[in-house]
Amino acid sequence: MNLLSKQRRLPEAADQHHDPRAPISIHDMTVAYHRRPVLWDIDFAAEEGRLIGIVGPNGAGKSTLIKACLDLIPKASGSIRIYGKPYKKQRQLVGYVPQRESIDWEFPINALDVVTMGTYGKIPWCFPPRKKHRTAAYEALEKVGMAEYAHRQISRLSGGQQQRVFLARALVQDAQLYLMDEPFAGVDAATESAIIALLKDLKARGRTVLVVHHDLQTVKSYFDDVILLNMRIVASGPTATTFTEENLRKTYGGKLTLLVEAAEAIARGGQENR
Amino acid sequence: MTWSWQGDGTVILVAMLAGCACALVGSYLVLRRMSLMGDAISHAVLPGLVIAFLITHSRGIGAMLIGAVVVGILTALLTQMVARYGKVEEGAAMGVVFTILFAIGLVLIRRATDHVDLDPSCVLYGNIAHIYADAFHGTPVALKNLAIVFALNLVFVVAFYKELKVSAFDPGLSSTLGINANLMHYALMILVALTAVVSFEAVGSILVIAMLIVPPVTAYLLTDRLGIMLLLSVVFSGLAAVMSHLAVIAFPVWFNTPIQPDTSAMMTVFAGLFLAVAIVVAPRRGLASQAWQHMALRLQIRREDILGILYRFQEHLGDETAAAMPTEELRRIFGHGPLTSYALRSLRRRRLTVKIGGSSLALTEKGLHRAERLIRSHRLWETYVAQHSDLPLDHLHEPAERVEHFIGPRLETALREEVADPQADPHGRSIPSGHPEKND
Ligand SMILES: Nc1ncnc2c1ncn2[C@@H]1O[C@H](COP(=O)(O)OP(=O)(O)OP(=O)(O)O)[C@@H](O)[C@H]1O
Ligand SMILES: [Mg+2]
Numbered sequence: 001m002n003l004l005s006k007q008r009r010l011p012e013a014a015d016q017h018h019d020p021r022a023p024i025s026i027h028d029m030t031v032a033y034h035r036r037p038v039l040w041d042i043d044f045a046a047e048e049g050r051l052i053g054i055v056g057p058n059g060a061g062k063s064t065l066i067k068a069c070l071d072l073i074p075k076a077s078g079s080i081r082i083y084g085k086p087y088k089k090q091r092q093l094v095g096y097v098p099q100r101e102s103i104d105w106e107f108p109i110n111a112l113d114v115v116t117m118g119t120y121g122k123i124p125w126c127f128p129p130r131k132k133h134r135t136a137a138y139e140a141l142e143k144v145g146m147a148e149y150a151h152r153q154i155s156r157l158s159g160g161q162q163q164r165v166f167l168a169r170a171l172v173q174d175a176q177l178y179l180m181d182e183p184f185a186g187v188d189a190a191t192e193s194a195i196i197a198l199l200k201d202l203k204a205r206g207r208t209v210l211v212v213h214h215d216l217q218t219v220k221s222y223f224d225d226v227i228l229l230n231m232r233i234v235a236s237g238p239t240a241t242t243f244t245e246e247n248l249r250k251t252y253g254g255k256l257t258l259l260v261e262a263a264e265a266i267a268r269g270g271q272e273n274r
Numbered sequence: 275m276t277w278s279w280q281g282d283g284t285v286i287l288v289a290m291l292a293g294c295a296c297a298l299v300g301s302y303l304v305l306r307r308m309s310l311m312g313d314a315i316s317h318a319v320l321p322g323l324v325i326a327f328l329i330t331h332s333r334g335i336g337a338m339l340i341g342a343v344v345v346g347i348l349t350a351l352l353t354q355m356v357a358r359y360g361k362v363e364e365g366a367a368m369g370v371v372f373t374i375l376f377a378i379g380l381v382l383i384r385r386a387t388d389h390v391d392l393d394p395s396c397v398l399y400g401n402i403a404h405i406y407a408d409a410f411h412g413t414p415v416a417l418k419n420l421a422i423v424f425a426l427n428l429v430f431v432v433a434f435y436k437e438l439k440v441s442a443f444d445p446g447l448s449s450t451l452g453i454n455a456n457l458m459h460y461a462l463m464i465l466v467a468l469t470a471v472v473s474f475e476a477v478g479s480i481l482v483i484a485m486l487i488v489p490p491v492t493a494y495l496l497t498d499r500l501g502i503m504l505l506l507s508v509v510f511s512g513l514a515a516v517m518s519h520l521a522v523i524a525f526p527v528w529f530n531t532p533i534q535p536d537t538s539a540m541m542t543v544f545a546g547l548f549l550a551v552a553i554v555v556a557p558r559r560g561l562a563s564q565a566w567q568h569m570a571l572r573l574q575i576r577r578e579d580i581l582g583i584l585y586r587f588q589e590h591l592g593d594e595t596a597a598a599m600p601t602e603e604l605r606r607i608f609g610h611g612p613l614t615s616y617a618l619r620s621l622r623r624r625r626l627t628v629k630i631g632g633s634s635l636a637l638t639e640k641g642l643h644r645a646e647r648l649i650r651s652h653r654l655w656e657t658y659v660a661q662h663s664d665l666p667l668d669h670l671h672e673p674a675e676r677v678e679h680f681i682g683p684r685l686e687t688a689l690r691e692e693v694a695d696p697q698a699d700p701h702g703r704s705i706p707s708g709h710p711e712k713n714d
Binding site for chain 2: 034067070071072091094096098102103104107108109110113114117118120121123125126127128129153169
């Protein structure tokens, strides 16, 4: 693959495309599974201290984008910088909430253990977590309202509670940039608003949060910026100007008109659907 | 056969070391849902051993280990590649890789058999008998090697406890924390290969495969703490070693036969027995505890139903001072089975009811409070359902009867607010007042 070799030859040249102040900037990235590209020519730079929604249909490559940012899957071409440096040097700055389906819930581990894992990056190899790490983990659990479940094995938590535990784990990482894959999947309205309050709090403290999100109706109220993704970036920028029906139609293709109609019908009925 | 510390003690020690070494690394195979990897690597090392032999012309342990480690890594690598590029699940990929490697080993061994004689039963059972004999001429080599491998595994599992934990649970997070999940994976595979080869010689392949999986699974069923799981799996392996050898010694006496079974086969049987017991008694996941919880719930419901009847009886009589109901009448209503008897007895033991006049039962003050709460829940629920649906009145009692046992203080408060604290239920009966107490 010649794109790959080109990038290898000029490792430093990539930096000129990246703004060192951007929490994350992606330049001309293509990602492929078995040579079949699922993300094409991604260009994006985040502004610090914003909540950024990533929206797109199933299979659009949202999870892939997040994983590529974390170096969990190789890029076919292009480069990513976290505050101007490659991810490998900036791990401490990035927190991550995985998609639910990727977790083994039967693992012999309780909620507190899971959250404590968020602190492992700050502990040298072969050293166990100390009291202060456990305390930090416990406080994060308190923050998401899960302190009373600290010692429960994670399969015996409800879906929303499990989601909160993973959010607490991201909080305890105390990162500058958070990448969250569908933190709102399968949670009730109360948990959703609790999570959004936490995200707003992170933002108030100057953190940047990228969130994969599926509920189009709440995009406008939750996010400052939005990335509309369908194998490529259809549009990105401030929600107010980017999240337009025109752009949505381009992102979701034919399916969307129905979605929009349904949403409007619901809106006309004066009802909420959750 | 008489007991000899030197012989039997050594055999037990060897079996324990092999079992515990396997259990330590096997636990992580089980947790990573790749239990088959133990099986795979144990078979796949064969060509490694044969090639090492063909190159060095010796059966020295050093060459064997290098051969095993190389093939162990190769197995893990090939498995990943077949899974990724062949688009099959990991289990199938392992199956493909280890059978092919094993077959290559079998072909190569043809070339090697000119130089060595291989005893198939030795591969299956190991040669614990030799170890027994060797023990009388200094420390057997197998014992030394196993001690080293066990120590290595122990150090690995303890020192990298947190790294192994996070990389097994969430490889993604692990890598983002700078703990390379792949690295941990290969380190584990190397140790599995080492452990398998060293244990093979002593106890044979059946035991190795069993010990890599069975004690960890047993422990997994019994706890939901990782540390305790590791500890238990080692304890079960150790116990299986001791008990199996004792059983082997006792076998000829018990069954009046001169034949002694093989210690390593017996050990596998014991490990299996432990697993069977764990499946029955395991907390939460186990059959016994599920049955027990079911019984406990039924008993609680029966108790509360009796309290409810006593309360309604008393209410019907309109008598605040204890009205007694004949026990025989209660039995007629609830059936004469042991559940009713036990419920009646446990009500008295908890001082919720008292016996009056030898054969009648009445509520105590405490029992009255408890019954009031139940009736309150029941009638609040009926009111709630009546207000929110169009069910006819005679459809309300049955579901309320089922629900009342599960209404805790929080739900009760919510119900009370929802139905705006009425005085009477839809049937016109009064709803007992009082404030929700703690549920116990
Ligand atoms: N491990 C994999 N191997 C091969 N193809 C993959 C793999 N993971 C994802 N894909 C493909 O890549 C594309 C993008 O997948 P991705 O998981 O990023 O979608 P997504 O936008 O997160 O979807 P969803 O909304 O369903 O979570 C899909 O077409 C999917 O089939
Ligand atoms: Mg996804």
